[in-house]
Amino acid sequence: MAFWEMIFYLVSMIVYALAGGGFIYSFVFKNPRVVSKITMLVCFGFIAQTIAISARFNATGHLPWSGHYEYALMGGWFIIAGTLFIGWQNKQLQGLAVATVPLVLIMLGYGYMQNPSLTPMAASLKTIWLYIHVYFAWLSFGAYSLAMAAGVVFLLKQKSEARETPNPAYDRFPSLGRLDELIFRYVVFGFITDTIMISAGAIWAKDLWGSYWAWDPVETWSLISWLIYGITIHLRVTFGWREKRLAWLAVAALGSVIICFFGVNLVVNTSLHVFQVR
């Protein structure tokens, strides 16, 4: 790790930890007024994370695109960027960070325990396809994470509204109907970018490995998660799965994406994908 990268990486982790705690406080202690202030804290953490990425870029000459550590660093950035963007577009959605900030915090913590050493860009990654493939992978992961966050908020808000005295912390969020639609919109966005990611990956694999599809564990698992989200869309559109069922699906389906990015290499070590091995 470069010196400033380490400093700002730790700063972003500390800030996200504080923000995560703050969000949980605002929900548990029914204090919705602090959400905007905590969102500012998330902005600060995001700036720190961006500086950490820039410091690493300065040291290595390339964006952090490979290895578990770099995936955590860059992937977390995409998720927070998405969270802040939608919170900026619609203030009612700032509270989605209650789910995405802890997720990113866990990712950063996990990444820190992996190999963060500075390495030159491996030859296999020197191609335009890397940017297309990985960029769309992160967009899809970000969108699926936001769908999960919207799902969590939907379930909490629904539970709160069923009580005699609903928690005012949920008043800031959109109505249940709008949240339900948001979950579906994030799933759709994720599915589109996932489709592009898989197609781009297949074309890249042909040049790099000589085969567009080799049933590599990560390839296979990305297909499984794509199928799961495809089923989710069909269940919503054709079978009318909405609200609670859709929210639970969005939360559970994210598990398949986490397995694809971080879990497969823990179980099998035969993947050609360079999440861990250089």
Next chain:
Amino acid sequence: MFNKLIKYLSSLRFTILLICMLGLMFIVGLWVPQQRLLRTIYLEWQRSSPGLVSFLDTFGLTNVYASPITITLWLLFFLNLSLVLWQRWPLVKNRIKISDANITDPVTSGGFPFRNSYPLPPGLDGDKIIQLLRKSRYTVIGDSAGFYGVKNRLAPIAFMLFHLSFFLVLLGGLISVYTEFIGYVDLAQGEYFQGELARYNSRPSAKLPEFGSIPNVSFTIRSIEPRVVRNTVTGISIKLADAGGKVHEVGINTPYNTDNSSFVFKHLGVAPLFVLMDQSGKEIHGAYFKLDVVKGRQDTFRIGDFIFTADFFTDYELKDGAHTSKSMEFANPVFVISVERDGRKFAEAAVPKNGAMTFAGYRLEMRDMPFWVRFYVVKQRGLSILYAGFALATIGVIWRLLFYKREISGAVRDIDGERCLVIAGRSEYYKSLAEDEFNKLFAGIVGEGLKLDR
């Protein structure tokens, strides 16, 4: 009975069941070592647990992606998809059709969750509203007494395109599998290759195509230059000249493509020129030996009765009496060679390029140290169809889910003595989003009318 069967086979429930079962098979493929993909691990496992492996073999679970169960599931999946497309086509045609029957009463017609009415400023009439709707990319029929507008009318066709893309991927995949040639060939700097089948490596053996021919190629390897920074391979440049003398640069991510074939760089080795001389200095034997010694591997070669074991150090140093490498960079390449005959070791020495070692009255000189590369050679047809399938899937999914259909039914009416635009609207997928969109659209149209009025 038959109709019931067809109904079930074409149902979404059946699709979901098949996808879940395929997903389960893929998960099995991740856990159980597969014969074709992990040959070495599979063979080791077979030796240690023959009973279990034989049991799994029986059900094709060690070759899961091509097992009868998986193939049956795929067949059923494509049958299901065909039936769905066949049944949906009339529906799709119906949904993209536009006729006077679409013009309904915006107040009483059902199925429109969005309803609103807007008082019209004096300058805004029905024709102008329709004109403004057309400007907002709505196809509109009817007049101010009653009109029907639709945006992205053809969106349902994208459903067909997305699902048709699966067939293109299947077709491209099948063509590529049946026309596929796969082989490995090791070529050193300066070697000439004419695509002879006999020159492909015997292990693993070449896979010949069911249809078509092996790659028809001819080239010479001009140079091989690996690039390493510390312990990371940052590139390799392999220059080869084809029969016409044209030079092609091959590297990681940039294979040599010709005759529907790709020569993909897979492996690097060193091919030193060793010459063995006797005491008088007479050359007994000399040859280039392709040694697989990079990344700490050990290899052997034989000259006469002597067996030479070679270890290769890219950036050699002798540290605390041990041979080591400072990095993976080819900064100071040295072979450490030990010689034996009839099981008896004679000598061991570090031999740099243009260096030598002596043993038992002989002298072994290394006069040159070029590299060799292993190419993964694959020839297959049908890739353009496969890529067209990917492209169609991407276009289909974007078109269907982003450019979805919005419909409006409207009329200009007098309500309580005031001229109003009465609107009913609906959209696919996104009810709230459409409500916002319709509100914005008609507020804009009425606002435009106010501007005209001024």
